[in-house]
């Protein structure tokens with residue numbers, strides 16, 4: 001039985017005060033959320049401590065948006081696994097397309113971060129996905145297989161989540177057709193040693209399309225950007241039918 005993981009990636013949005021305000025509006029909706037769904041918030045680093053304190057006793061798990069592979073060291077601007085686990089963080093997003101595009105993340109550094117996350121007790125969420133240009137050139141399958149091959153070298157597949165995020169569907173309102181997302185996620189699963197790794201879809205997930213997305217047999221959850229920033233909208237997503 002594969003786990004369902006619904007995650008909000010807040011990217012570089014929300015101050016601490018705003019994150020606490022979100023929580024006040026969001027928590028009551030969780031009373032309707034079926035137990036077996038893992039609900040996850042991935043806020044900016046500066047919100048993690050405050051949220052961790054306020055979440056005490058709640059079922060929400062916390063995820064970071066990046067992690068370095070070393071335990072500590074002279075790596076200005078980076079954060080280590082032990083720094084995150086100490087404050088109750090359980091997950092971390094690795095290799096998001098925005099990290100690959102703007103901050104020089106490569107399959108090799110993604111691999112190091114995945115292994116580093118696992119070494120210090122975090123569950124990484126590996127993001128893969130193609131650009132519009134790659135899709136139009138018929139390269140979607142080969143690109144994704146290559147991202148998985150290189151990213152997952154010596155990575156423990158018992159402690160892993162994967163997110164399929166077609167780059168052209170991120171923040172555009174242009175969701176990948178659900179059957180196509182299901183097909184690519186099936187392809188991702190066929191490449192794995194552990195077929196029970198939860199695989200999410202990400203890219204313009206909204207209250208209006210969540211039910212259709214989650215009805216697809218290969219899709220085990222969603223990684224939500226914009227629609228996770230408002231309590232009512234994210235509540236509708238976690239409480240999908």
Ligand SMILES: O=C(CO)COP(=O)(O)O
Nearest residue numbers: 009170171203204225226
């Ligand atoms: O990048 C995403 C989640 O990691 C998706 O962002 P949107 O939901 O805003 O398209």
